[in-house]
Amino acid sequence: MKDHIMDAGKAENLEDESRYRILSREELLAGVDKGDTVVDIGSGTGFFTDDLADRAKKVFAVDFQEEMHSYYREKGVPGNVEIIHSRAAKVELSEKVDIIVSILSLHEIALADSLRLFDDILRTGGKVLVVDWSANAENDDIPPREKLYTCKEASEKISSYFEVTEAEERVDTFKIKALKS
Numbered sequence: 001m002k003d004h005i006m007d008a009g010k011a012e013n014l015e016d017e018s019r020y021r022i023l024s025r026e027e028l029l030a031g032v033d034k035g036d037t038v039v040d041i042g043s044g045t046g047f048f049t050d051d052l053a054d055r056a057k058k059v060f061a062v063d064f065q066e067e068m069h070s071y072y073r074e075k076g077v078p079g080n081v082e083i084i085h086s087r088a089a090k091v092e093l094s095e096k097v098d099i100i101v102s103i104l105s106l107h108e109i110a111l112a113d114s115l116r117l118f119d120d121i122l123r124t125g126g127k128v129l130v131v132d133w134s135a136n137a138e139n140d141d142i143p144p145r146e147k148l149y150t151c152k153e154a155s156e157k158i159s160s161y162f163e164v165t166e167a168e169e170r171v172d173t174f175k176i177k178a179l180k181s
Helices: 008-015 017-021 025-029 047-055 066-075 111-121 151-158
Strands: 037-041 058-063 081-085 097-103 122-133 163-169 173-179
Touching (some): 025 047, 037 047, 047 081, 047 097, 066 081, 097 111, 122 151, 151 173
Parallel strands (some): 037 058, 037 097, 058 081, 097 122
Antiparallel strands (some): 122 173, 163 173
């Protein structure tokens, strides 16, 4: 599956508060504790990363587009956020993490390779949160449908590595929560 890439020239669109309709701040932070180390896959301009940084001990902001990181740096990166320029399947960390978050980026990554890596870097008992555009979306203002998964398809792939505890098809998106046993 070829990457669908957010145009870095439209980075400011990723700062729109309407993105909380896709995943509210409360939902994002529901499972994050003060001592947690979090990886934000496809962090972009840091819109959701900043919320994670408010609660977590440390956040790794992972994106393969340096232009997104440049935007984030200009905006201001919290002190507990480390920017990592990498594709999801190639992230190198020197420590295990408590939570991996992927918001609207699952369709942009090499999923099988990324899930293997996530299994390696996530500590036992760690959590995965995925929210992405659904192939069942009613809206046409989404990435190309052939790049998207349904909630069921994504859940099946994720369950090969993690215990899926929640899989919910939503309006235009899906949300999956999983644990590493």
